[in-house]
Amino acid sequence: KSYTKEEYEDKIKSYKLDTYSGVEAFKKEFLDFIKNKPRKFAECSNIVNSTGNYMTNVKNNRYCFHAYDAENNAYCEHVWRGAKDCMDCSTAGRSVELIYNTINVGLQSSNVICSSYCWGSQFMEYCLNCPNSNNCFGCTGLKKNSYCILNKQYSKEDYKKLRSKIITKMKQDGNYGDFFPSNMSSFGYNESSAIEEFPLSKEEALVQGFKWENRERGTYGKETIDWNKFSDSIKDLPNDFDINKEIFICLECKKNYRIITNELSFYRRMNIPLPRNCPECRHTKRLKNRGPNKLWHRKCMKEGCNNEFETSYSPDRPEIIYCEKCYQQEVY
Numbered sequence: 001k002s003y004t005k006e007e008y009e010d011k012i013k014s015y016k017l018d019t020y021s022g023v024e025a026f027k028k029e030f031l032d033f034i035k036n037k038p039r040k041f042a043e044c045s046n047i048v049n050s051t052g053n054y055m056t057n058v059k060n061n062r063y064c065f066h067a068y069d070a071e072n073n074a075y076c077e078h079v080w081r082g083a084k085d086c087m088d089c090s091t092a093g094r095s096v097e098l099i100y101n102t103i104n105v106g107l108q109s110s111n112v113i114c115s116s117y118c119w120g121s122q123f124m125e126y127c128l129n130c131p132n133s134n135n136c137f138g139c140t141g142l143k144k145n146s147y148c149i150l151n152k153q154y155s156k157e158d159y160k161k162l163r164s165k166i167i168t169k170m171k172q173d174g175n176y177g178d179f180f181p182s183n184m185s186s187f188g189y190n191e192s193s194a195i196e197e198f199p200l201s202k203e204e205a206l207v208q209g210f211k212w213e214n215r216e217r218g219t220y221g222k223e224t225i226d227w228n229k230f231s232d233s234i235k236d237l238p239n240d241f242d243i244n245k246e247i248f249i250c251l252e253c254k255k256n257y258r259i260i261t262n263e264l265s266f267y268r269r270m271n272i273p274l275p276r277n278c279p280e281c282r283h284t285k286r287l288k289n290r291g292p293n294k295l296w297h298r299k300c301m302k303e304g305c306n307n308e309f310e311t312s313y314s315p316d317r318p319e320i321i322y323c324e325k326c327y328q329q330e331v332y
């Protein structure tokens with residue numbers, strides 16, 4: 001609905017977005033409003049011959065998510081800034097190429113497989129945290145090294161011989177190219193971000209060889225704030241309100257959390273109420289608003305259109321999904 005500038009400002013004011021109740025009511029109204037509005041099959045722009053979601057300026061990317069300025073990548077998330085020819089990677093960018101089954105590489109890394117945090121490194125296999133190195137196998141924590149196996153220095157010739165012996169054995173065992181075994185992880189599956197994209201129950205995770213953290217994280221019952229008695233508007237908080245002394249309780253999971261001075265001044269400046277959820281619950285809510293790193297083949301839901309596409313909206317979701325052309329016609 002269109003308004004004049006004054007009407008618009010009055011309308012915004014009437015929502016009372018400085019209050020918790022106002023924000024909650026507006027969220028409800030907004031969700032209701034978009035219920036029957038068509039959505040675009042994917043949040044992508046300037047993409048050529050690619051499938052995935054949340055991509056800009058990409059070419060020949062297959063099944064990639066959160067990618068920009070990247071080409072010829074497959075089954076990756078967070079590939080950007082000149083990432084080329086990467087497969088099965090999470091976070092690879094800044095002119096990297098030929099990276100396989102690896103987490104977090106950048107700065108001209110190339111020919112890296114089954115490794116993690118090897119920035120500016122080339123020809124690395126099964127290495128962890130080895131920046132600016134090359135030709136290393138099974139190493140950890142090295143810097144500016146080359147021709148090392150299990151952190152031991154070899155001559156170039158000996159390195160080549162031993163590497164080839166190890167790879168022959170790994171190929172016989174059928175595990176060359178597999179990532180490190182899951183039981184080597186220092187964290188429980190439920191503590192890692194893997195659970196956000198691939199949810200598993202404790203039983204399922206243990207069967208797959210992952211650890212599970214049984215200890216409850218966080219504190220409960222120490223809150224000094226009762227949300228029922230707390231001011232609805234950020235404007236009603238007294239100037240001398242000492243946020244460092246207060247412990248908050250999450251309305252969702254009941255966990256305690258704190259809000260620091262800088263956060264409070266941000267909320268005051270933006271005129272928005274204090275969050276009534278703990279940081280973890282806020283993170284989960286944000287993720288829910290984002291599509292999963294998964295694709296389904298579907299047809300455009302606009303009557304008479306036969307376009308098909310890959311989309312992160314599963315067929316059982318309630319949203320109305322349009323192809324690019326129908327969506328553009330609808331919104332412009």
Ligand SMILES: [Zn+2]
Binds near residue numbers: 251278282
């Ligand atoms: Zn919570």
Ligand SMILES: [Zn+2]
Binds near residue numbers: 307325326
């Ligand atoms: Zn269509």
